[in-house]
Amino acid sequence: MNLFSQIKAAVTTRQAAEYYGLKVSRNGMTCCPFHQDKHPSMKVDERYYCFGCHQTGDVIDFVSRLFSLTPYQAARKLAEDFGLHPSPSNAAALPVPTRQPAESAREQEKRCVSVLTAYEQLLKNWKACYTPLNPEADWDARYITACALLPQISYMLECLTSADAAERAWMADELQHDQTLEKISRILTDHAVDDAGMAA
């Protein structure tokens, strides 16, 4: 489990909102911190959704907007403030394997970055194209997927491009260990055709 999943499993957006000083009513409504909101129009539970400005996302997304942080920094902040111990620092403490891998660590990281960058673009297209037109409308599955996954993908990309060597290697390893990279590659192939027109 990476830092991102650990935090989402442990902290709801509602808990974070309350922790960072927002007043949340019993039914989970609060004044939206992302637009001039006089009457509570944001619903917070696991995720958040504002009926005024339509901002939505998960707890990492919420904290990154609230404090103008990258998803990676927001995840770190939440881990610190809620006393969670992220696995990257544990992974960094593990002994480095001495066996020479077939693909160099740098090559692995580059491959992860190129797949994730393409996936991030696909999700951004989905998020832009399938935004619900009003709160009552049914949410397109692609919109929900994009909202749920974008912060995580951004976090992984940031980790792969700007974290220290131990953390980059850990992330590249994690992506390949549980076949995540292969799954994403398949999704990209499957959607290459039906989304070709969308990007144009």
Ligand SMILES: [Zn+2]
């Ligand atoms: Zn709002």
